């Protein structure tokens with residue numbers, strides 16, 4: 592193995608730059624030539640590929656986003672698109688790939704590798720943390736800390752005015768950001784896609800507070816929760832408690848950006864390093880994950896989006912601590 596490529600694909604997440612840096616510098620350490628591929632599979636298809644040196648990843652470990660940019664590439668779904676992408680790799684002699692992205696990107700890599708025998712190593716970059724085969728993903732820690740900082744600020748004004756605040760965080764399929772940020776900010780209720788929302792219990796709690804003339808309440812909602820997000824939950828609360836001062840904040844894309852936390856930089860550095868080591872050891876088509884603080888490899892076709900079981904115990908703790 593002499594030449595490898597690295598790309599970021601799908602949704603971006605803070606810490607991807609730290610992973611790119613780790614891949615490039617580990618590759619160079621082993622005497623490999625490392626190519627950066629711009630905008631995920633799109634750059635592979637359009638031949639937007641360049642040789643990287645140590646300086647091309649200088650001063651990026653602390654930056655959000657990805658210097659390689661990311662995209663969704665429709666041509667890569669088609670055999671002809673993948674063929675053209677392969678030809679672009681072949682003419683440069685690229686023999687292995689590190690793909691930093693989510694499960695869709697890994698599905699593409701698996702297909703590509705079956706067709707062209709190019710070993711692909713996946714590195715999980717997603718703020719949602721909902722991947723099989725790993726307990727950590729690059730970007731989650733930053734996203735959840737951004738949410739905590741924002742919710743803390745909302746809490747100050749909520750408290751000053753006796754308001755009910757419903758804050759929506761990201762998580763179409765997974766409630767980790769909502770659960771962690773909700774617990775860390777002392778939310779009274781946390782609504783996530785993994786568990787059924789007991790709206791009656793929430794209304795009951797609010798009604799009791801209203802009777803005591805102290806209707807201050809923080810509800811943290813994942814966007815994929817069963818009612819369909821903060822606005823929908825607010826509709827129900829307003830209907831049932833017409834006197835309540837209910838406010839909605841949707842945090843949105845601020846959760847994807849910003850300087851990665853120390854934790855995300857460590858995770859990305861660790862995974863990026865092991866991705867290159869894996870290629871050198873002859874591993875192919877696996878995702879580098881971390882389970883119980885140890886590196887863990889999962890075949891790319893098993894590294895799918897997975898609804899982890901979020902413990903009922905945590906939900907019980909949330910209730911007790913908010914009472």
Ligand code: ATP
Pocket residue numbers: 600601602603631632662663664665666667668669692693694695696697698699700702716717
């Ligand atoms: P996110 O966490 O944002 O969902 P992702 O990596 O899952 O990230 P996708 O948009 O699903 O993002 O996939 C990224 C790209 O991977 C697609 O635009 C496409 O180019 C490629 N890809 C995804 N699925 C396939 C597939 N089944 N066959 C070929 N290529 C695919």
